[in-house]
Amino acid sequence: MNTVLARFNILAGKEAEAQEAIKKQAASVESAEPGALAYIFHRNRKNPTEITVFEIYKDDEASAAHRDAEHMGTFRSYFGSLFDPDTVKIDRLERIAGFSR
């Protein structure tokens, strides 16, 4: 299981378009990537332009499928126009303990 925490900021004035792009991306991952077990976009309650994505992939193959997906290319293309590429932070995580239900 591969867990990823991705963070980046929405560019000023691009909130509405960014929200549309985010919703479309979430729907594409859900329908086209069976190996994506979780893919959840959040805004920070204190700073709503700060986006956090919590992602779980079944295995390395599912991670690779995500990276190479056409919708991922589209979403990536918004960095610069909707999202600030200088704010991107990607953390690869390993589960120690816990549950979801």
Next chain:
Amino acid sequence: MNTVLARFNILAGKEAEAQEAIKKQAASVESAEPGALAYIFHRNRKNPTEITVFEIYKDDEASAAHRDAEHMGTFRSYFGSLFDPDTVKIDRLERIAGFSR
């Protein structure tokens, strides 16, 4: 739904004890907090002493039950002996889009 991202570091040399405390805390939340929908501890693959907890509570009542739980008091008491209190970062998040399955 209340989502929280909590981050903190394990103190040097305390990895094994910290892992025990983490496993016990995850088990206590799972068994004693029906309003906790997810509670997952991770280590950062690049820096294994950096812990990230992804938490989802059903509502404000479930968040309050977590804050006031006896096991949470026990876990909190490890900050200073197992976990570095100066590294704690808590982000309160709001879900925009996405899924888990």
